[in-house]
Amino acid sequence: MAGHELIERHLRTLAERLPDPVVDELADGLLASYDDQMERLGDPDAAAQAALADFGDADTVTAAFIRASPARHAAITLLVAGPIVGLGWGATLVTANGWTSAIPLPLRLTLGLLLGSVVLMLVTALREQRHYRTVRLAALGGAATVAVVDTLMLGMVVTLVPPPSLLLLVALSGSVARIMLAVRAVPTLITRL
Amino acid sequence: MRAEALKGHLDGLLLATLEDGPQHGYAVKEALCDATGGKLDLPTGTVYPALHRLERAGLIKGSWSVVGGRRRRTYELTEQGRRSLAGARDHWREFAAVMSAALGGGPWPATN
Structure with missing residues (x-):
């Protein structure tokens, strides 16, 4: 050739x-x-x-190529969104009136592990300079796991039915927005170079 | 020419090379080099990511063909790309006129 x-x-x-x-x-x-x-x-x-x-x-x-890749841009967007949504949930859980004690330990551990994985994958997608496929897979994994984490948070609220508050509304809105962001990014990460 | 001097202008320059018709990546790079008398000689391999970015933005459209037994991707301007190129030209004229006035050089564009 x-x-x-x-x-x-x-x-x-x-x-x-x-x-x-x-x-x-x-x-x-x-x-x-x-x-x-x-x-x-x-x-x-x-x-x-x-x-x-x-x-x-x-x-x-x-x-x-990696700098211009949709995978890296998706990872940056999700990494920027992370602390914003996290702050919303943090404030909600810290100021909650007792309902957080009903969150089962396995769910807490699962959420912690998933959050750690998300950060690891998105940071990998951001820092990797030599392997395009690694960036793509890390961003894809990060986006999918973000969607799972936020879905679990929504599911937890639906199941435990905490007292309504403005902070909870903000946190829920943040999670819904981030699910949409992640779900929209996934097809692009699969199909586009 | 230093690469940082191109910041913000590379897209317009690449679009301009495709104005007269479809070109493949290496030809785009060569056209850019020829048009600037060799002053703008980018590493060939770094032109391709920029072309891919322009394609994702809908400013150019790529298609595959086989030339001399090799797979070749050729790019052409889209309507949106032509509008973007016209905008880049207007923006550059305005910018160059302002800078020429501010730096106290001769009138721009040169009329000699």
Whole structure:
């Protein structure tokens, strides 16, 4: 497929990090650049080195794709929304009149574990610079788990029927908004590069 | 030219390269380099993420073909992309006129 061992090696590195259609497109660009350099320089080694220098190293190219990826943008949005919704629930639970004692321990533990997982996945999606698939999977997992956490919170309120309050209303609205945000992000994360 | 000087203008520049017809990624990069007399020579690999971003925004549309046995993705402007390019040009003229006036250079655009 490629015209030179150096080019093949570069494409193999990119193939380990980026989705197949992206690598196909990059391969076409890199090989077109190699062809141009061959016409200019006439020497395969010099042409391959010039094409690679002009193309950019694998870290730079991968990082540029990851920065522009919908997965990373979704992770940023959910990470920003996290403390806002969390503050709403925190204030609601701290000022609650006794009803929080009825929350079963297994549910508390489950929510804690899920919240920890969400933070871990979204931070991974934000910090990862070299593997596009990792960013995508982490953002997808984070979005899905956020939806589960908020659904559990809504379910808990429906089950325990706490006394209505403005703080509870704010927290519920925050969770509903975040579920919608996460659910809207999931198809994009699955289908779009 | 320093990359940070391009901030906010890269989208308009990429759209401008597609104004005369569809191009693939490497051709877009070369067109940008040629149009600026080699002053704007971006790493080829970093042009593609920008093109993908423009496609997601609906400003360009990509399609696959096979050329010389290789899969090639070619991009063309959408109507929304043409409007965005016109807006980018207006914005740039306004910005350049203001900056030229403020910096005390010659009149802009140059009329010689």
